Amino acid sequence: MTTGGSGLESSRSVNSPNSLTTQHGVFQHIEDEIEEDAMDIAPIVVSPSQGWDGNDGPWSTFALGFGNPPQFVRVLISTTCPQPWAVDPLGCTPTDPPNCISNRGNRFNKNASSTWQDKGLYELDQELNLGYTGNGNFGLDSLTLGYPGSGAITLDHQVVATIAAKDFYLATWGIAPRPTNLTSDSNAVIFAANNSHQSVLSTLRHDNQIPSLSYGYTAGARYRLNQVSASLTLGGYDASHFHPSNITHNFADDNSRDLVVGIQSISILDSAVILLPNPILSFVDATVSHIWLPLQACQAFETAFGIEHDAQSDLYLVNETTHQALVTRNATLVFTIGSDRTSTDVANITLPYASFDLQVTTAYPNVKNATRYFPLRRAANDTQYTLGRTFLQEAYLIADYERSQFSINQCRFVEEPTDVRAILPPNTTNRTDNPISTSRQSTGGLSRGVIAAIVVVSTLFLLLLSTALFLLWRKKRRVLQSGGSERKQSDHSPSAELSDLQNLDALERELHGEAMPPPELHGIPIGPLEMDGGVAVAEMSSMDGKAER
Numbered sequence: 001m002t003t004g005g006s007g008l009e010s011s012r013s014v015n016s017p018n019s020l021t022t023q024h025g026v027f028q029h030i031e032d033e034i035e036e037d038a039m040d041i042a043p044i045v046v047s048p049s050q051g052w053d054g055n056d057g058p059w060s061t062f063a064l065g066f067g068n069p070p071q072f073v074r075v076l077i078s079t080t081c082p083q084p085w086a087v088d089p090l091g092c093t094p095t096d097p098p099n100c101i102s103n104r105g106n107r108f109n110k111n112a113s114s115t116w117q118d119k120g121l122y123e124l125d126q127e128l129n130l131g132y133t134g135n136g137n138f139g140l141d142s143l144t145l146g147y148p149g150s151g152a153i154t155l156d157h158q159v160v161a162t163i164a165a166k167d168f169y170l171a172t173w174g175i176a177p178r179p180t181n182l183t184s185d186s187n188a189v190i191f192a193a194n195n196s197h198q199s200v201l202s203t204l205r206h207d208n209q210i211p212s213l214s215y216g217y218t219a220g221a222r223y224r225l226n227q228v229s230a231s232l233t234l235g236g237y238d239a240s241h242f243h244p245s246n247i248t249h250n251f252a253d254d255n256s257r258d259l260v261v262g263i264q265s266i267s268i269l270d271s272a273v274i275l276l277p278n279p280i281l282s283f284v285d286a287t288v289s290h291i292w293l294p295l296q297a298c299q300a301f302e303t304a305f306g307i308e309h310d311a312q313s314d315l316y317l318v319n320e321t322t323h324q325a326l327v328t329r330n331a332t333l334v335f336t337i338g339s340d341r342t343s344t345d346v347a348n349i350t351l352p353y354a355s356f357d358l359q360v361t362t363a364y365p366n367v368k369n370a371t372r373y374f375p376l377r378r379a380a381n382d383t384q385y386t387l388g389r390t391f392l393q394e395a396y397l398i399a400d401y402e403r404s405q406f407s408i409n410q411c412r413f414v415e416e417p418t419d420v421r422a423i424l425p426p427n428t429t430n431r432t433d434n435p436i437s438t439s440r441q442s443t444g445g446l447s448r449g450v451i452a453a454i455v456v457v458s459t460l461f462l463l464l465l466s467t468a469l470f471l472l473w474r475k476k477r478r479v480l481q482s483g484g485s486e487r488k489q490s491d492h493s494p495s496a497e498l499s500d501l502q503n504l505d506a507l508e509r510e511l512h513g514e515a516m517p518p519p520e521l522h523g524i525p526i527g528p529l530e531m532d533g534g535v536a537v538a539e540m541s542s543m544d545g546k547a548e549r
Contacts, residue, residue, distance in 0.1 A: 038211040038425050043236030044204065045420055047150045048229040049074045052222055053105050055169045055363035056289050056375070059389060060220030060230035061105060064173055065144030065152070066160055067113025072147060073171045074105035076389070077217060077232060078287035079259060079397065081126045081174030082199040084143060085136060088162035103363060105170045108162055115156070116141045119182045124163065126174075126256075127287060129383045134165025138182060143200065153209060159197045169363060172287065175234075177201040177213045177401050178255065201234065201401075210235025213401035214423040218242070219286060219392040223354040224413045231396075239419040242396035242409035245347035249339045251404040259284040259399065259406055261387070262340040266297065268304065269332040269350065275300045279341035280385050284397060284408065288388040289358075292379040305331070307374050313366045316374040323372050326353055335391070337408055349410055351394045358390070402426055 051074050052058035061074040066086045073086050086108035092100035101107050110116045117140040124134045138161045146152035159180045163171075179196045204210045216237025220230035231241050252260040260283055266276040277296045293301075301307065305326060307316045318326070331353050338346040360373045375390040387395075399406040402425055 039422075039428055041208055041211040041235070041422070043420055043422050044145075044153070044210055044234040045238070045418070046232040046234065047146055048220070048231075049147070050229065051105075052227075053103070053170055054289070055103070055361045056373070057358060058222060059170075059289070060222070061170065062173060062230065062232060063147045064171070065147075065154075066108040066141060067110065068115040068142045069113075070142070070144045070154075071108050071112065072106065072144075073108055075171040075173040076286070077219070077230065078126070078172045078174040078176070078285075079217070079399070080176055080256070080285050080287050081172060082176045082178040082180055083138075083159045083161055083174045084200065085124075085161045085163050085168065085172045085174070087171050088137065088164045091164040091166070097363075100363075103361075108160075108171075110137070110139065110141070110162055113141055117157075119159075122161075122182075124161075124165070124168065127167075127285075130288060130292070130386065132167040132288070134163055134167050136161035136163045140197070145200075153204075155200065155203050155207075157197070158200060158203065166363070166365070174199070175201055175215055175217075175232075177205075204234060211422045212236075212425050214399060216241075216396065216398045217286065217392070218396040218411055219389045221355065221393045221411070221413065223352075223357070225415065228413055233420060236420060236422040237396075237398045239421055240412075240414070240416055242411050245337075245407055245409045247337075247339070247345050247347050248405050248407050251406065257283045258404075259397070261408060262338045262343060263335060263385075263387075264338050264341060264343075264346060265334075265336040266293075267334045267336075269334050271331075273300075273304050275304060275333070280382065281341065282385040282387050284387045284391070284406075286389050286392055286397075288386060289390060290375045290377045290386070290388045291390050292377045292384045292386040292388070294382075294385070295378050298376055298378045301374075301376055305374065307376075309378070313360075313364065314377070315360060315364075315367070316376050317360075318372040318374055320372075323357070327357070329353070335387075347408060347410070349391070349395050349408065351391070355390060355393045398423075 046062055049061045049063040051061050053061045053074050054076070059076055061076055063072050064075050064084055064086070065072045066084070071086075075084065075086075087101075087104045087106070089107050089109050091104060091107060097103070110118070119138045119140065121135050122138050124132075124136050126132075138159065140157045141160050142154055142156050143158040143160060144152050144154045159182070177199045179198050179202065181196050198206065201210075201213055201215070205213050212235055214235055214237075216231070216233040218231050218241055221228045231238055249259075249261060251258040260281055262279055263276060263282050264279045265274065267274055275297055276293070277300065278294075280294065282292075298309070302309065302316075306322055307318060309315075310317045333351045333353075333356075335349045335351065336346050337349055338344075356374050356376075358373055358375050359370065360367050361370045362368065375388075377384075379385055394411050396409040396411050397406065398409070400423055
């Protein structure tokens with residue numbers, strides 16, 4: 001696989017007979033109609049596992065059940081990857097600590113699943129630009145979203161992978177809605193449609209489980225209040241978790257790096273210190289833990305905070321003396337974010353020092369002793385500029401894939417009820433000012449679809465009533481004009497005229513009565529998200545090694 005190009009763009013080519021590609025393109029209508037109105041579908045609020053895991057965190061995780069019967073593992077959220085990955089039994093060896101399986105969030109033994117359909121080994125190519133490598137054993141299997149008893153939903157025939165490589169230490173839940181193409185044909189791009197499988201998010205949308213291809217997510221902050229867990233809402237967002245920035249960003253052209261923002265400055269609150277010499281474009285990616293910045297910016301951090309780069313681990317390790325000094329200082333960093341390097345509409349996302357006060361364990365590559373560290377990384381080039389999970393401890397991300405837009409908002413940490421709101425498809429009126437129920441079915445009151453139906457039926461009824469009144473009036477007028485004193489009794493007797501007036505009175509009474517029950521209205525179906533380009537992937541040689549080039 002080759003990557004190149006300038007800026008945040010990359011080129012990919014198929015160079016092996018066994019490849020995995022993901023595609024992304026315009027939305028298309030699916031053939032089977034979506035029966036339910038999107039306005040009547042509530043978002044799914046995914047409960048966190050209540051655990052804090054990781055070899056460079058700790059990080060708030062979620063629970064996924066892989067296979068049948070489900071084997072539950074703790075996972076981190078990936079906003080870049082379209083598939084869920086679980087740790088394979090080969091991911092822990094006899095040379096690893098005895099608690100390796102638990103430390104990695106538990107494992108998934110695909111051989112113990114009655115519904116596993118093996119598709120072969122493929123390279124994990126989502127983070128190659130950052131140097132993270134490994135292979136995955138991909139297949140189709142059942143997937144359960146959450147622990148039993150939490151209202152968990154089970155989806156069949158989902159693309160999943162088992163991984164052994166420790167570059168991705170914990171299991172991952174990819175929520176990007178790109179389909180995955182699994183093929184053994186060298187012309188993977190040409191024949192991709194025959195091997196395409198929907199992502200979890202697209203499956204939920206197709207099955208009317210969520211109102212739109214969208215999500216709201218924040219990584220959680222263990223240092224806030226009584227340990228604030230991560231929050232994930234599918235098909236909407238939780239307004240109680242953030243202060244709205246009121247700034248919307250368009251997706252970048254490169255679908256594999258779509259959540260790109262302009263970091264215009266990084267500064268220390270109430271200080272003249274500038275930590276970012278020049279504005280940059282940066283990718284927002286919850287898959288990785290760290291913040292990757294240009295070397296000059298990292299050197300500015302070194303001077304401002306007295307931290308030192310460790311060449312062996314490529315981390316900024318922090319000793320106890322430096323840690324105490326930084327805790328006492330308690331500096332707050334301000335990231336000024338816009339849609340590009342120069343846009344005037346910006347949002348300031350502030351991060352306290354506590355968000356950078358993390359711990360790395362000996363399970364991390366080239367770390368001999370568990371220690372504190374500062375989650376800043378030196379980027380080799382502009383394709384590595386990344387705002388990772390550290391940033392998303394204090395930022396709330398909302399991504400809308402049906403409008404190709406997203407927003408970055410300052411988190412708020414208050415103990416109050418959730419305020420879950422739906423993101424509706426573009427063809428509907430998005431009333432984001434009103435929270436909706438988080439239950440799986442709408443409850444209470446009339447939906448906007450029903451109200452619209454009542455208006456339509458009432459209008460038709462009034463038109464019919466007006467027509468009837470006009471016809472009765474015209475009939476009576478003709479009788480009076482033609483008959484005079486010689487009116488024909490057979491056609492216009494007093495009893496017939498009284499009957500006409502009674503019918504008119506009945507129509508008037510009906511007008512003021514209850515309207516007839518309206519028919520159900522249905523939304524417009526929308527299809528899965530696809531892309532036009534191929535993804536270059538190399539053939540795998542092992543579960544934990546690099547692919548053969």
